[in-house]
Amino acid sequence: MSVLRLFLFHFSSDYMKRIIVFLILILTSAVVTAQDLEEKLLNWMEANSKEQLSARLVQIKKKYTNSPTPIFLEAFLENDGARSVSLYKSLTEKYPKSKLAENAMIKVGQYHFMTESYFSARKFFEKFIDKYPKSKFIPKAKYFSALCLLASDNPKKAEKALKKYVRQIKEEPYHSLAQKELDILTGQKEAGDISESYNLQPEPVQQKSTLSDNGKYTIQVGAFSSQANAIRLKELMQEDTFQITIVPKIINNRKLYLVWVGSFTSQSAARSNGKNISERYGIKFRVVKK
Template identity: 35%
Template sequence: MSGKWLLTLPILLCTCFGEGFTQNTKIDFANILKTKNVDDIRQQAQKYIQTHKGTPAALFLQALLEEQADKAVEQYSHLVTLYPNSEFADVALYRIAHYYYARGLYISARRHFLNLVEQYPNSEYVDDAMYFAAACLFATSQFKTCYMELQKFLRLYPGSRYKALAREDLKEISVKKNLGPIYTHSNKKSKGKYTLQVGAFQHINNALKQREFFEKYGIPVEIREKNINGKTLYLVWVGSFETEIEARSYGNSLKKNYGKLYRIVELNP
């Protein structure tokens, strides 16, 4: 365990076991924390976990005390699954999202931040989650969608602690971005040999809705036109892959995480 983590442990416990929590669980964490001894705090916390094993509070505390981040995420996920309506579910989901964000797994991070916003609209973490969901788009160069989401964020939460960062992001995007029209057709060849087709539509609006879904999660997506028997189809493609194995692996993850069907398309050499 790092020294920094040890120093922040008492603060985290104070946050989690405030006056309301102490009254509900009948355990005097305020008195425990007066020792300022991390080992004593951990010992008392472990006693609480054993005594209240399986409760939302115990599961959250166990995850909070876990030294290995990946195991803590598993425990937070377990808590959210078992007790989605508990007072700890939103902060557990927030911590999961930040774990993926810190690792640079922006698609997974954005999915969890958005889940928090949608499932816990009254959470104190909603504005933070909304900002970081947009930040995931920024990190993956999805500047157009990011720009719109940051504007919405500032409109909804003008007093957020991330308002200054959001304004800076908007300024930077203004320099970098190339918004262009809502739909552009490109004849450029994809760099990879394979892509995933996640939709084929006769009407452009349907293709745009499909593209919007993937952009929402920071997934690179494009629309291509194809003429079949004199009729134009709008194909929605996701990703560019060197091998069919890579394409199938990514496609299976889309199906598992988002319920989207796909087919592998071999691009013309």
């Protein structure tokens, strides 16, 4: 009887071990698959136009029903800024451990910043910093959190936050931008050019199907005397599928930094996309010749 019990014990032990190993492999595979899917989505979004992404949205919704992927894509494609933010928020609540949740929370904070809801923006940036301390978006989140204090007319707290930022964060362009804001705030420099500390050459990006290399028209979304403000707007709009360029120009004896979005062969195409950008970000635009 004792031999039988010993046999059954070893059999059961080996059997359970196999089950446990099998379950671990399945769970690990599921996690890897989810992470791979999210990474593929971001790469795919970067490489395709909004028209191409929209054409696949319904299919993705059907295929990935229990995934943050379709929510993120729908939010990205949504032209109504308020609805887009609502979708991003739902993603962060439903899938808080997803890599896409990090991206989504940053976008919620940026939307509130662009619509001048600085209290709400800072709340989301601070929540992000607390929740995702190792995220690659930490430099951006801390920078905009400090800017929210500055924009809310709280110079003492803003100065303290910016000083801490330049000590801790060395990533560009945020370090140079924060140092510039700090210098202006403490009266060491006037608002103006920061090109000595930050290279303004636009990053090489893949042109999407809605753009033309030889387009004569572009969408102007800002004209600033402060280069820092132009870069700030560019950073806020960086998720869009259009190339965003900062162009320095002398207008009426003043040096201005123009923020241009996209390159279009016709005014109507530029105007149509400008309306979408205006609805999405809540900012004014004009179509100009390059």
